[in-house]
Amino acid sequence: MTQARAIQLTEFGSPDVMKLVTLDLPAPAAGEVQLRQTAIGFNYIDIYQRSGKYPLPTPTGLGHEAAGVVQAVGDGVTDLKVGDHVVYMNAGLGAYADCRNVPAAKMVKIPAGISDDDAAAVFFKAMTAQYLVKKTHKVATGDVVLVHAAAGGVGLILVRWAKALGAKVIGTAGSAAKCALAVSEGADACIDYTQSDWVAQVQAAMGSQKAHVVYDSVAQHTFMASLDLAAPFGMVVLYGAASGPAPAIEPELLNKKGCLFLTRPSVFPHNADPATFRANAADVFAAMGSGAIKATIGARFSLADLPAAHRAAESRATTGAIVITP
Ligand SMILES: NC(=O)c1ccc[n+]([C@@H]2O[C@H](COP(=O)([O-])OP(=O)(O)OC[C@H]3O[C@@H](n4cnc5c(N)ncnc54)[C@H](OP(=O)(O)O)[C@@H]3O)[C@@H](O)[C@H]2O)c1
Missing domain, CATH: 3.40.50.720 (NAD(P)-binding Rossmann-like Domain)
Structure with a gap:
Protein backbone atom coordinates (compact mmCIF):
# COMPACT_ATOMS: atom_id res chain seq x y z
CA MET A 1 0.00 0.00 0.00
CA THR A 2 1.35 3.42 -0.99
CA GLN A 3 0.89 6.40 1.30
CA ALA A 4 -0.23 9.73 -0.12
CA ARG A 5 -0.34 13.21 1.36
CA ALA A 6 -3.52 14.96 0.30
CA ILE A 7 -5.69 17.94 1.18
CA GLN A 8 -9.02 16.99 2.76
CA LEU A 9 -11.98 19.15 3.77
CA THR A 10 -14.62 18.22 6.31
CA GLU A 11 -16.16 21.71 6.27
CA PHE A 12 -16.17 24.74 3.98
CA GLY A 13 -15.02 28.27 4.71
CA SER A 14 -11.68 30.08 5.01
CA PRO A 15 -8.47 28.68 3.47
CA ASP A 16 -7.67 27.05 6.85
CA VAL A 17 -10.37 24.39 6.31
CA MET A 18 -7.87 22.68 3.94
CA LYS A 19 -6.06 20.05 6.05
CA LEU A 20 -3.06 18.05 4.84
CA VAL A 21 -3.59 14.39 5.80
CA THR A 22 -1.82 11.10 5.09
CA LEU A 23 -3.94 8.46 3.35
CA ASP A 24 -3.43 4.84 2.29
CA LEU A 25 -3.56 4.66 -1.49
CA PRO A 26 -4.51 1.24 -2.93
CA ALA A 27 -2.99 -0.11 -6.15
CA PRO A 28 -4.65 1.43 -9.23
CA ALA A 29 -7.92 -0.30 -10.19
CA ALA A 30 -8.68 -1.49 -13.71
CA GLY A 31 -8.49 1.44 -16.10
CA GLU A 32 -6.60 3.60 -13.60
CA VAL A 33 -3.05 4.89 -13.39
CA GLN A 34 -1.15 5.71 -10.21
CA LEU A 35 0.54 9.04 -10.58
CA ARG A 36 3.40 10.56 -8.56
CA GLN A 37 2.35 14.16 -8.97
CA THR A 38 5.09 16.67 -9.68
CA ALA A 39 3.05 19.84 -10.26
CA ILE A 40 -0.54 20.74 -9.36
CA GLY A 41 -2.46 23.52 -11.08
CA PHE A 42 -4.46 25.94 -8.92
CA ASN A 43 -7.72 27.13 -10.49
CA TYR A 44 -10.12 29.78 -9.26
CA ILE A 45 -12.92 27.19 -9.10
CA ASP A 46 -10.95 25.67 -6.17
CA ILE A 47 -11.85 28.80 -4.18
CA TYR A 48 -15.56 28.61 -5.05
CA GLN A 49 -15.53 24.97 -3.91
CA ARG A 50 -13.41 25.45 -0.76
CA SER A 51 -15.52 28.39 0.40
CA GLY A 52 -18.81 26.55 -0.13
CA LYS A 53 -20.05 28.74 -3.01
CA TYR A 54 -20.21 25.57 -5.13
CA PRO A 55 -21.49 23.06 -2.52
CA LEU A 56 -19.85 19.60 -2.26
CA PRO A 57 -20.47 16.57 -0.02
CA THR A 58 -17.89 16.06 2.78
CA PRO A 59 -15.30 14.79 3.34
CA THR A 60 -13.83 15.82 0.03
CA GLY A 61 -10.54 16.41 -1.69
CA LEU A 62 -9.95 19.51 -3.77
CA GLY A 63 -8.22 20.42 -7.02
CA HIS A 64 -8.92 19.61 -10.66
CA GLU A 65 -5.58 19.21 -12.43
CA ALA A 66 -2.04 17.98 -12.01
CA ALA A 67 0.94 16.68 -13.94
CA GLY A 68 3.20 13.85 -12.89
CA VAL A 69 4.93 10.57 -13.59
CA VAL A 70 3.13 7.24 -13.97
CA GLN A 71 4.33 4.87 -11.26
CA ALA A 72 1.85 1.98 -11.71
CA VAL A 73 -0.88 1.04 -14.20
CA GLY A 74 -4.07 -0.93 -13.58
CA ASP A 75 -5.47 -3.75 -15.70
CA GLY A 76 -6.57 -2.77 -19.17
CA VAL A 77 -4.43 0.36 -19.44
CA THR A 78 -2.57 -0.05 -22.71
CA ASP A 79 -1.67 3.48 -23.81
CA LEU A 80 0.35 4.54 -20.74
CA LYS A 81 3.38 2.96 -19.06
CA VAL A 82 5.48 3.49 -15.94
CA GLY A 83 7.67 6.58 -16.38
CA ASP A 84 5.36 8.46 -18.76
CA HIS A 85 4.81 12.16 -17.96
CA VAL A 86 1.11 12.97 -18.09
CA VAL A 87 -1.34 15.73 -17.20
CA TYR A 88 -5.04 15.46 -16.39
CA MET A 89 -8.17 17.46 -15.64
CA ASN A 90 -11.83 16.60 -15.07
CA ALA A 91 -10.94 13.42 -13.13
CA GLY A 92 -12.92 14.18 -9.99
CA LEU A 93 -11.73 16.30 -7.08
CA GLY A 94 -8.48 15.41 -5.32
CA ALA A 95 -5.64 16.86 -7.39
CA TYR A 96 -4.25 18.52 -4.24
CA ALA A 97 -2.12 15.45 -3.38
CA ASP A 98 1.38 14.11 -3.95
CA CYS A 99 0.19 10.74 -5.26
CA ARG A 100 -3.16 9.72 -6.72
CA ASN A 101 -5.02 7.09 -8.75
CA VAL A 102 -6.66 8.64 -11.83
CA PRO A 103 -8.65 7.09 -14.72
CA ALA A 104 -6.30 6.75 -17.69
CA ALA A 105 -9.04 8.13 -19.96
CA LYS A 106 -8.69 11.52 -18.24
CA MET A 107 -4.94 11.79 -18.91
CA VAL A 108 -2.87 12.90 -21.84
CA LYS A 109 0.87 12.46 -22.34
CA ILE A 110 2.84 15.69 -22.03
CA PRO A 111 4.65 16.27 -25.33
CA ALA A 112 8.46 16.40 -25.33
CA GLY A 113 9.74 19.91 -24.69
CA ILE A 114 6.95 20.86 -22.24
CA SER A 115 7.81 20.61 -18.53
CA ASP A 116 5.44 19.14 -15.95
CA ASP A 117 5.26 22.59 -14.30
CA ASP A 118 4.21 24.29 -17.53
CA ALA A 119 1.68 21.55 -18.31
CA ALA A 120 0.07 21.85 -14.86
CA ALA A 121 0.12 25.66 -15.09
CA VAL A 122 -1.65 25.68 -18.43
CA PHE A 123 -3.78 22.59 -18.99
CA PHE A 124 -7.14 23.35 -17.30
CA LYS A 125 -6.89 27.06 -18.14
CA ALA A 126 -5.90 26.51 -21.76
CA MET A 127 -8.59 23.85 -22.23
CA THR A 128 -10.96 26.58 -21.05
CA ALA A 129 -9.52 29.20 -23.41
CA GLN A 130 -9.58 26.60 -26.22
CA TYR A 131 -13.35 26.11 -26.25
CA LEU A 132 -13.91 29.83 -25.59
CA VAL A 133 -11.99 30.96 -28.71
CA LYS A 134 -12.70 27.95 -30.94
CA LYS A 135 -16.29 26.99 -30.13
CA THR A 136 -18.24 29.43 -27.96
CA HIS A 137 -17.18 32.16 -30.37
CA LYS A 138 -14.85 31.27 -33.24
CA VAL A 139 -12.41 34.15 -32.98
CA ALA A 140 -11.44 35.37 -36.45
CA PRO A 265 -20.47 27.72 -20.54
CA SER A 266 -18.21 25.33 -18.61
CA VAL A 267 -15.05 23.44 -19.54
CA PHE A 268 -16.34 20.10 -18.21
CA PRO A 269 -19.19 19.39 -20.67
CA HIS A 270 -17.00 20.71 -23.48
CA ASN A 271 -14.56 17.90 -22.72
CA ALA A 272 -16.88 15.13 -21.49
CA ASP A 273 -16.57 13.11 -24.68
CA PRO A 274 -13.17 11.30 -24.63
CA ALA A 275 -12.40 11.84 -28.33
CA THR A 276 -13.27 15.55 -28.09
CA PHE A 277 -11.14 15.84 -24.93
CA ARG A 278 -8.12 14.37 -26.74
CA ALA A 279 -8.62 16.54 -29.82
CA ASN A 280 -8.93 19.68 -27.66
CA ALA A 281 -5.83 18.71 -25.65
CA ALA A 282 -3.90 18.20 -28.90
CA ASP A 283 -5.04 21.67 -30.00
CA VAL A 284 -3.78 23.14 -26.69
CA PHE A 285 -0.37 21.47 -27.02
CA ALA A 286 -0.12 22.54 -30.67
CA ALA A 287 -0.81 26.13 -29.60
CA MET A 288 1.93 25.81 -26.96
CA GLY A 289 4.27 24.30 -29.51
CA SER A 290 3.71 27.13 -31.99
CA GLY A 291 4.16 29.75 -29.26
CA ALA A 292 0.58 31.03 -29.70
CA ILE A 293 0.07 30.40 -25.97
CA LYS A 294 2.50 29.77 -23.15
CA ALA A 295 2.64 29.09 -19.43
CA THR A 296 3.02 32.20 -17.31
CA ILE A 297 3.67 31.05 -13.75
CA GLY A 298 3.11 33.93 -11.35
CA ALA A 299 3.64 32.10 -8.04
CA ARG A 300 4.56 28.73 -6.55
CA PHE A 301 3.51 27.19 -3.25
CA SER A 302 3.97 23.82 -1.54
CA LEU A 303 1.09 21.47 -0.67
CA ALA A 304 1.40 22.54 2.97
CA ASP A 305 1.18 26.19 1.90
CA LEU A 306 -2.12 25.83 0.04
CA PRO A 307 -3.97 28.17 2.44
CA ALA A 308 -1.42 30.87 1.52
CA ALA A 309 -1.97 30.14 -2.19
CA HIS A 310 -5.73 30.58 -1.79
CA ARG A 311 -5.28 33.80 0.21
CA ALA A 312 -2.99 35.21 -2.49
CA ALA A 313 -5.48 34.37 -5.25
CA GLU A 314 -8.51 35.70 -3.36
CA SER A 315 -6.78 38.96 -2.52
CA ARG A 316 -5.99 39.43 -6.25
CA ALA A 317 -2.26 39.42 -5.50
CA THR A 318 -1.41 36.96 -8.29
CA THR A 319 -0.93 37.08 -12.05
CA GLY A 320 -0.85 34.21 -14.51
CA ALA A 321 -0.97 30.69 -13.05
CA ILE A 322 -0.23 29.40 -9.55
CA VAL A 323 1.59 26.07 -9.45
CA ILE A 324 1.59 23.88 -6.32
CA THR A 325 4.64 21.66 -5.84
CA PRO A 326 3.91 18.48 -3.83
N1 LIG B 1 -16.51 28.25 -17.10
C1 LIG B 1 -15.35 27.65 -17.28
O1 LIG B 1 -15.22 26.73 -18.12
C2 LIG B 1 -14.16 28.08 -16.48
C3 LIG B 1 -12.99 27.31 -16.47
C4 LIG B 1 -11.87 27.80 -15.80
C5 LIG B 1 -11.95 29.02 -15.14
N2 LIG B 1 -13.12 29.71 -15.13
C6 LIG B 1 -13.22 31.02 -14.50
O2 LIG B 1 -12.27 31.85 -15.11
C7 LIG B 1 -11.81 32.81 -14.19
C8 LIG B 1 -10.31 32.79 -14.21
O3 LIG B 1 -9.84 31.59 -13.58
P1 LIG B 1 -8.32 31.50 -13.14
O4 LIG B 1 -8.16 30.22 -12.42
O5 LIG B 1 -7.46 31.79 -14.30
O6 LIG B 1 -8.22 32.68 -12.05
P2 LIG B 1 -7.49 34.10 -12.17
O7 LIG B 1 -7.99 34.85 -13.36
O8 LIG B 1 -6.02 33.90 -12.12
O9 LIG B 1 -7.99 34.81 -10.86
C9 LIG B 1 -9.23 35.46 -10.82
C10 LIG B 1 -9.06 36.95 -11.14
O10 LIG B 1 -10.33 37.57 -11.09
C11 LIG B 1 -10.12 38.94 -10.88
N3 LIG B 1 -11.11 39.50 -9.96
C12 LIG B 1 -11.96 40.51 -10.24
N4 LIG B 1 -12.69 40.81 -9.18
C13 LIG B 1 -12.30 40.01 -8.18
C14 LIG B 1 -12.69 39.89 -6.81
N5 LIG B 1 -13.64 40.67 -6.27
N6 LIG B 1 -12.08 38.96 -6.07
C15 LIG B 1 -11.15 38.16 -6.60
N7 LIG B 1 -10.72 38.25 -7.89
C16 LIG B 1 -11.29 39.17 -8.68
C17 LIG B 1 -8.71 39.12 -10.32
O11 LIG B 1 -7.93 39.79 -11.31
P3 LIG B 1 -7.84 41.42 -11.24
O12 LIG B 1 -7.17 41.76 -9.95
O13 LIG B 1 -7.07 41.77 -12.44
O14 LIG B 1 -9.27 41.91 -11.27
C18 LIG B 1 -8.22 37.70 -10.14
O15 LIG B 1 -6.84 37.58 -10.36
C19 LIG B 1 -12.46 32.46 -12.84
O16 LIG B 1 -13.58 33.29 -12.65
C20 LIG B 1 -12.87 31.02 -13.03
O17 LIG B 1 -13.95 30.67 -12.22
C21 LIG B 1 -14.22 29.26 -15.80
Whole structure:
Protein backbone atom coordinates (compact mmCIF):
# COMPACT_ATOMS: atom_id res chain seq x y z
CA MET A 1 0.00 0.00 0.00
CA THR A 2 1.35 3.42 -0.99
CA GLN A 3 0.89 6.40 1.30
CA ALA A 4 -0.23 9.73 -0.12
CA ARG A 5 -0.34 13.21 1.36
CA ALA A 6 -3.52 14.96 0.30
CA ILE A 7 -5.69 17.94 1.18
CA GLN A 8 -9.02 16.99 2.76
CA LEU A 9 -11.98 19.15 3.77
CA THR A 10 -14.62 18.22 6.31
CA GLU A 11 -16.16 21.71 6.27
CA PHE A 12 -16.17 24.74 3.98
CA GLY A 13 -15.02 28.27 4.71
CA SER A 14 -11.68 30.08 5.01
CA PRO A 15 -8.47 28.68 3.47
CA ASP A 16 -7.67 27.05 6.85
CA VAL A 17 -10.37 24.39 6.31
CA MET A 18 -7.87 22.68 3.94
CA LYS A 19 -6.06 20.05 6.05
CA LEU A 20 -3.06 18.05 4.84
CA VAL A 21 -3.59 14.39 5.80
CA THR A 22 -1.82 11.10 5.09
CA LEU A 23 -3.94 8.46 3.35
CA ASP A 24 -3.43 4.84 2.29
CA LEU A 25 -3.56 4.66 -1.49
CA PRO A 26 -4.51 1.24 -2.93
CA ALA A 27 -2.99 -0.11 -6.15
CA PRO A 28 -4.65 1.43 -9.23
CA ALA A 29 -7.92 -0.30 -10.19
CA ALA A 30 -8.68 -1.49 -13.71
CA GLY A 31 -8.49 1.44 -16.10
CA GLU A 32 -6.60 3.60 -13.60
CA VAL A 33 -3.05 4.89 -13.39
CA GLN A 34 -1.15 5.71 -10.21
CA LEU A 35 0.54 9.04 -10.58
CA ARG A 36 3.40 10.56 -8.56
CA GLN A 37 2.35 14.16 -8.97
CA THR A 38 5.09 16.67 -9.68
CA ALA A 39 3.05 19.84 -10.26
CA ILE A 40 -0.54 20.74 -9.36
CA GLY A 41 -2.46 23.52 -11.08
CA PHE A 42 -4.46 25.94 -8.92
CA ASN A 43 -7.72 27.13 -10.49
CA TYR A 44 -10.12 29.78 -9.26
CA ILE A 45 -12.92 27.19 -9.10
CA ASP A 46 -10.95 25.67 -6.17
CA ILE A 47 -11.85 28.80 -4.18
CA TYR A 48 -15.56 28.61 -5.05
CA GLN A 49 -15.53 24.97 -3.91
CA ARG A 50 -13.41 25.45 -0.76
CA SER A 51 -15.52 28.39 0.40
CA GLY A 52 -18.81 26.55 -0.13
CA LYS A 53 -20.05 28.74 -3.01
CA TYR A 54 -20.21 25.57 -5.13
CA PRO A 55 -21.49 23.06 -2.52
CA LEU A 56 -19.85 19.60 -2.26
CA PRO A 57 -20.47 16.57 -0.02
CA THR A 58 -17.89 16.06 2.78
CA PRO A 59 -15.30 14.79 3.34
CA THR A 60 -13.83 15.82 0.03
CA GLY A 61 -10.54 16.41 -1.69
CA LEU A 62 -9.95 19.51 -3.77
CA GLY A 63 -8.22 20.42 -7.02
CA HIS A 64 -8.92 19.61 -10.66
CA GLU A 65 -5.58 19.21 -12.43
CA ALA A 66 -2.04 17.98 -12.01
CA ALA A 67 0.94 16.68 -13.94
CA GLY A 68 3.20 13.85 -12.89
CA VAL A 69 4.93 10.57 -13.59
CA VAL A 70 3.13 7.24 -13.97
CA GLN A 71 4.33 4.87 -11.26
CA ALA A 72 1.85 1.98 -11.71
CA VAL A 73 -0.88 1.04 -14.20
CA GLY A 74 -4.07 -0.93 -13.58
CA ASP A 75 -5.47 -3.75 -15.70
CA GLY A 76 -6.57 -2.77 -19.17
CA VAL A 77 -4.43 0.36 -19.44
CA THR A 78 -2.57 -0.05 -22.71
CA ASP A 79 -1.67 3.48 -23.81
CA LEU A 80 0.35 4.54 -20.74
CA LYS A 81 3.38 2.96 -19.06
CA VAL A 82 5.48 3.49 -15.94
CA GLY A 83 7.67 6.58 -16.38
CA ASP A 84 5.36 8.46 -18.76
CA HIS A 85 4.81 12.16 -17.96
CA VAL A 86 1.11 12.97 -18.09
CA VAL A 87 -1.34 15.73 -17.20
CA TYR A 88 -5.04 15.46 -16.39
CA MET A 89 -8.17 17.46 -15.64
CA ASN A 90 -11.83 16.60 -15.07
CA ALA A 91 -10.94 13.42 -13.13
CA GLY A 92 -12.92 14.18 -9.99
CA LEU A 93 -11.73 16.30 -7.08
CA GLY A 94 -8.48 15.41 -5.32
CA ALA A 95 -5.64 16.86 -7.39
CA TYR A 96 -4.25 18.52 -4.24
CA ALA A 97 -2.12 15.45 -3.38
CA ASP A 98 1.38 14.11 -3.95
CA CYS A 99 0.19 10.74 -5.26
CA ARG A 100 -3.16 9.72 -6.72
CA ASN A 101 -5.02 7.09 -8.75
CA VAL A 102 -6.66 8.64 -11.83
CA PRO A 103 -8.65 7.09 -14.72
CA ALA A 104 -6.30 6.75 -17.69
CA ALA A 105 -9.04 8.13 -19.96
CA LYS A 106 -8.69 11.52 -18.24
CA MET A 107 -4.94 11.79 -18.91
CA VAL A 108 -2.87 12.90 -21.84
CA LYS A 109 0.87 12.46 -22.34
CA ILE A 110 2.84 15.69 -22.03
CA PRO A 111 4.65 16.27 -25.33
CA ALA A 112 8.46 16.40 -25.33
CA GLY A 113 9.74 19.91 -24.69
CA ILE A 114 6.95 20.86 -22.24
CA SER A 115 7.81 20.61 -18.53
CA ASP A 116 5.44 19.14 -15.95
CA ASP A 117 5.26 22.59 -14.30
CA ASP A 118 4.21 24.29 -17.53
CA ALA A 119 1.68 21.55 -18.31
CA ALA A 120 0.07 21.85 -14.86
CA ALA A 121 0.12 25.66 -15.09
CA VAL A 122 -1.65 25.68 -18.43
CA PHE A 123 -3.78 22.59 -18.99
CA PHE A 124 -7.14 23.35 -17.30
CA LYS A 125 -6.89 27.06 -18.14
CA ALA A 126 -5.90 26.51 -21.76
CA MET A 127 -8.59 23.85 -22.23
CA THR A 128 -10.96 26.58 -21.05
CA ALA A 129 -9.52 29.20 -23.41
CA GLN A 130 -9.58 26.60 -26.22
CA TYR A 131 -13.35 26.11 -26.25
CA LEU A 132 -13.91 29.83 -25.59
CA VAL A 133 -11.99 30.96 -28.71
CA LYS A 134 -12.70 27.95 -30.94
CA LYS A 135 -16.29 26.99 -30.13
CA THR A 136 -18.24 29.43 -27.96
CA HIS A 137 -17.18 32.16 -30.37
CA LYS A 138 -14.85 31.27 -33.24
CA VAL A 139 -12.41 34.15 -32.98
CA ALA A 140 -11.44 35.37 -36.45
CA THR A 141 -9.16 37.94 -38.02
CA GLY A 142 -10.50 41.43 -37.43
CA ASP A 143 -12.67 40.54 -34.43
CA VAL A 144 -12.63 42.90 -31.48
CA VAL A 145 -12.28 40.78 -28.35
CA LEU A 146 -12.72 42.06 -24.79
CA VAL A 147 -11.12 39.95 -22.04
CA HIS A 148 -11.86 40.79 -18.40
CA ALA A 149 -9.31 39.75 -15.74
CA ALA A 150 -6.81 39.70 -18.60
CA ALA A 151 -3.73 39.25 -16.38
CA GLY A 152 -5.10 36.13 -14.66
CA GLY A 153 -4.50 32.49 -15.50
CA VAL A 154 -7.17 32.01 -18.15
CA GLY A 155 -7.05 35.72 -19.04
CA LEU A 156 -3.43 35.77 -20.26
CA ILE A 157 -3.99 32.63 -22.35
CA LEU A 158 -7.14 34.15 -23.90
CA VAL A 159 -5.21 37.33 -24.75
CA ARG A 160 -2.42 35.42 -26.47
CA TRP A 161 -4.71 32.98 -28.30
CA ALA A 162 -7.14 35.64 -29.54
CA LYS A 163 -4.17 37.72 -30.79
CA ALA A 164 -2.74 34.67 -32.56
CA LEU A 165 -6.13 34.21 -34.27
CA GLY A 166 -5.91 37.75 -35.63
CA ALA A 167 -8.16 39.68 -33.25
CA LYS A 168 -7.80 43.12 -31.75
CA VAL A 169 -7.70 42.36 -28.02
CA ILE A 170 -8.68 44.77 -25.27
CA GLY A 171 -8.13 43.61 -21.70
CA THR A 172 -9.21 44.79 -18.29
CA ALA A 173 -7.44 44.07 -15.00
CA GLY A 174 -7.28 45.26 -11.41
CA SER A 175 -4.11 47.39 -11.42
CA ALA A 176 -1.75 49.27 -13.69
CA ALA A 177 0.91 46.59 -13.20
CA LYS A 178 -1.51 43.83 -14.21
CA CYS A 179 -2.54 45.84 -17.29
CA ALA A 180 1.13 46.26 -18.23
CA LEU A 181 1.54 42.47 -18.05
CA ALA A 182 -1.49 41.88 -20.29
CA VAL A 183 -0.11 44.36 -22.83
CA SER A 184 3.33 42.73 -22.70
CA GLU A 185 1.59 39.41 -23.51
CA GLY A 186 -0.05 40.89 -26.58
CA ALA A 187 -3.17 42.88 -25.62
CA ASP A 188 -3.59 45.97 -27.80
CA ALA A 189 -4.71 47.88 -24.70
CA CYS A 190 -5.66 47.05 -21.13
CA ILE A 191 -7.78 49.19 -18.83
CA ASP A 192 -7.63 49.18 -15.03
CA TYR A 193 -11.27 48.44 -14.10
CA THR A 194 -10.83 49.71 -10.55
CA GLN A 195 -10.94 53.24 -12.07
CA SER A 196 -14.37 54.89 -11.98
CA ASP A 197 -14.39 55.69 -15.73
CA TRP A 198 -13.11 52.29 -16.86
CA VAL A 199 -16.05 51.56 -19.16
CA ALA A 200 -15.48 54.78 -21.11
CA GLN A 201 -11.76 53.95 -21.27
CA VAL A 202 -12.52 50.51 -22.73
CA GLN A 203 -14.84 52.08 -25.31
CA ALA A 204 -12.12 54.62 -26.21
CA ALA A 205 -9.61 51.78 -26.67
CA MET A 206 -12.04 50.04 -29.04
CA GLY A 207 -12.44 53.26 -31.06
CA SER A 208 -15.57 53.33 -33.21
CA GLN A 209 -16.09 49.57 -32.78
CA LYS A 210 -17.55 47.41 -30.04
CA ALA A 211 -16.62 43.87 -29.02
CA HIS A 212 -17.65 40.93 -31.20
CA VAL A 213 -17.14 38.82 -28.08
CA VAL A 214 -16.74 39.68 -24.39
CA TYR A 215 -15.11 37.04 -22.19
CA ASP A 216 -16.39 37.87 -18.70
CA SER A 217 -15.23 35.76 -15.73
CA VAL A 218 -15.60 38.61 -13.22
CA ALA A 219 -19.42 38.92 -13.36
CA GLN A 220 -20.79 41.19 -10.63
CA HIS A 221 -18.35 44.07 -11.23
CA THR A 222 -18.31 43.82 -15.03
CA PHE A 223 -21.45 42.11 -16.37
CA MET A 224 -23.71 45.11 -17.05
CA ALA A 225 -20.80 46.92 -18.71
CA SER A 226 -20.09 43.81 -20.80
CA LEU A 227 -23.60 44.13 -22.27
CA ASP A 228 -22.88 47.78 -23.15
CA LEU A 229 -19.47 47.07 -24.65
CA ALA A 230 -20.63 44.22 -26.91
CA ALA A 231 -21.37 44.98 -30.57
CA PRO A 232 -24.87 44.42 -32.01
CA PHE A 233 -25.36 40.64 -32.44
CA GLY A 234 -22.22 40.19 -30.31
CA MET A 235 -21.59 37.35 -27.87
CA VAL A 236 -21.30 37.89 -24.12
CA VAL A 237 -19.65 34.88 -22.50
CA LEU A 238 -20.14 34.71 -18.76
CA TYR A 239 -17.75 31.95 -17.69
CA GLY A 240 -16.92 32.77 -14.05
CA ALA A 241 -17.88 34.99 -11.14
CA ALA A 242 -14.68 36.10 -9.40
CA SER A 243 -16.30 39.27 -8.03
CA GLY A 244 -19.63 37.60 -7.19
CA PRO A 245 -22.63 36.49 -9.25
CA ALA A 246 -23.88 38.57 -12.16
CA PRO A 247 -27.15 40.42 -11.57
CA ALA A 248 -30.28 38.72 -12.89
CA ILE A 249 -31.55 40.31 -16.10
CA GLU A 250 -34.70 40.12 -18.19
CA PRO A 251 -34.12 38.40 -21.57
CA GLU A 252 -35.63 41.49 -23.21
CA LEU A 253 -32.53 43.46 -22.15
CA LEU A 254 -30.47 41.49 -24.68
CA ASN A 255 -32.70 42.89 -27.40
CA LYS A 256 -32.32 46.47 -26.10
CA LYS A 257 -28.52 46.13 -25.94
CA GLY A 258 -28.32 45.03 -29.58
CA CYS A 259 -29.77 41.55 -30.08
CA LEU A 260 -26.91 40.11 -28.04
CA PHE A 261 -26.16 36.44 -27.48
CA LEU A 262 -25.48 35.47 -23.86
CA THR A 263 -24.00 32.15 -22.76
CA ARG A 264 -22.73 30.64 -19.51
CA PRO A 265 -20.47 27.72 -20.54
CA SER A 266 -18.21 25.33 -18.61
CA VAL A 267 -15.05 23.44 -19.54
CA PHE A 268 -16.34 20.10 -18.21
CA PRO A 269 -19.19 19.39 -20.67
CA HIS A 270 -17.00 20.71 -23.48
CA ASN A 271 -14.56 17.90 -22.72
CA ALA A 272 -16.88 15.13 -21.49
CA ASP A 273 -16.57 13.11 -24.68
CA PRO A 274 -13.17 11.30 -24.63
CA ALA A 275 -12.40 11.84 -28.33
CA THR A 276 -13.27 15.55 -28.09
CA PHE A 277 -11.14 15.84 -24.93
CA ARG A 278 -8.12 14.37 -26.74
CA ALA A 279 -8.62 16.54 -29.82
CA ASN A 280 -8.93 19.68 -27.66
CA ALA A 281 -5.83 18.71 -25.65
CA ALA A 282 -3.90 18.20 -28.90
CA ASP A 283 -5.04 21.67 -30.00
CA VAL A 284 -3.78 23.14 -26.69
CA PHE A 285 -0.37 21.47 -27.02
CA ALA A 286 -0.12 22.54 -30.67
CA ALA A 287 -0.81 26.13 -29.60
CA MET A 288 1.93 25.81 -26.96
CA GLY A 289 4.27 24.30 -29.51
CA SER A 290 3.71 27.13 -31.99
CA GLY A 291 4.16 29.75 -29.26
CA ALA A 292 0.58 31.03 -29.70
CA ILE A 293 0.07 30.40 -25.97
CA LYS A 294 2.50 29.77 -23.15
CA ALA A 295 2.64 29.09 -19.43
CA THR A 296 3.02 32.20 -17.31
CA ILE A 297 3.67 31.05 -13.75
CA GLY A 298 3.11 33.93 -11.35
CA ALA A 299 3.64 32.10 -8.04
CA ARG A 300 4.56 28.73 -6.55
CA PHE A 301 3.51 27.19 -3.25
CA SER A 302 3.97 23.82 -1.54
CA LEU A 303 1.09 21.47 -0.67
CA ALA A 304 1.40 22.54 2.97
CA ASP A 305 1.18 26.19 1.90
CA LEU A 306 -2.12 25.83 0.04
CA PRO A 307 -3.97 28.17 2.44
CA ALA A 308 -1.42 30.87 1.52
CA ALA A 309 -1.97 30.14 -2.19
CA HIS A 310 -5.73 30.58 -1.79
CA ARG A 311 -5.28 33.80 0.21
CA ALA A 312 -2.99 35.21 -2.49
CA ALA A 313 -5.48 34.37 -5.25
CA GLU A 314 -8.51 35.70 -3.36
CA SER A 315 -6.78 38.96 -2.52
CA ARG A 316 -5.99 39.43 -6.25
CA ALA A 317 -2.26 39.42 -5.50
CA THR A 318 -1.41 36.96 -8.29
CA THR A 319 -0.93 37.08 -12.05
CA GLY A 320 -0.85 34.21 -14.51
CA ALA A 321 -0.97 30.69 -13.05
CA ILE A 322 -0.23 29.40 -9.55
CA VAL A 323 1.59 26.07 -9.45
CA ILE A 324 1.59 23.88 -6.32
CA THR A 325 4.64 21.66 -5.84
CA PRO A 326 3.91 18.48 -3.83
N1 LIG B 1 -16.51 28.25 -17.10
C1 LIG B 1 -15.35 27.65 -17.28
O1 LIG B 1 -15.22 26.73 -18.12
C2 LIG B 1 -14.16 28.08 -16.48
C3 LIG B 1 -12.99 27.31 -16.47
C4 LIG B 1 -11.87 27.80 -15.80
C5 LIG B 1 -11.95 29.02 -15.14
N2 LIG B 1 -13.12 29.71 -15.13
C6 LIG B 1 -13.22 31.02 -14.50
O2 LIG B 1 -12.27 31.85 -15.11
C7 LIG B 1 -11.81 32.81 -14.19
C8 LIG B 1 -10.31 32.79 -14.21
O3 LIG B 1 -9.84 31.59 -13.58
P1 LIG B 1 -8.32 31.50 -13.14
O4 LIG B 1 -8.16 30.22 -12.42
O5 LIG B 1 -7.46 31.79 -14.30
O6 LIG B 1 -8.22 32.68 -12.05
P2 LIG B 1 -7.49 34.10 -12.17
O7 LIG B 1 -7.99 34.85 -13.36
O8 LIG B 1 -6.02 33.90 -12.12
O9 LIG B 1 -7.99 34.81 -10.86
C9 LIG B 1 -9.23 35.46 -10.82
C10 LIG B 1 -9.06 36.95 -11.14
O10 LIG B 1 -10.33 37.57 -11.09
C11 LIG B 1 -10.12 38.94 -10.88
N3 LIG B 1 -11.11 39.50 -9.96
C12 LIG B 1 -11.96 40.51 -10.24
N4 LIG B 1 -12.69 40.81 -9.18
C13 LIG B 1 -12.30 40.01 -8.18
C14 LIG B 1 -12.69 39.89 -6.81
N5 LIG B 1 -13.64 40.67 -6.27
N6 LIG B 1 -12.08 38.96 -6.07
C15 LIG B 1 -11.15 38.16 -6.60
N7 LIG B 1 -10.72 38.25 -7.89
C16 LIG B 1 -11.29 39.17 -8.68
C17 LIG B 1 -8.71 39.12 -10.32
O11 LIG B 1 -7.93 39.79 -11.31
P3 LIG B 1 -7.84 41.42 -11.24
O12 LIG B 1 -7.17 41.76 -9.95
O13 LIG B 1 -7.07 41.77 -12.44
O14 LIG B 1 -9.27 41.91 -11.27
C18 LIG B 1 -8.22 37.70 -10.14
O15 LIG B 1 -6.84 37.58 -10.36
C19 LIG B 1 -12.46 32.46 -12.84
O16 LIG B 1 -13.58 33.29 -12.65
C20 LIG B 1 -12.87 31.02 -13.03
O17 LIG B 1 -13.95 30.67 -12.22
C21 LIG B 1 -14.22 29.26 -15.80
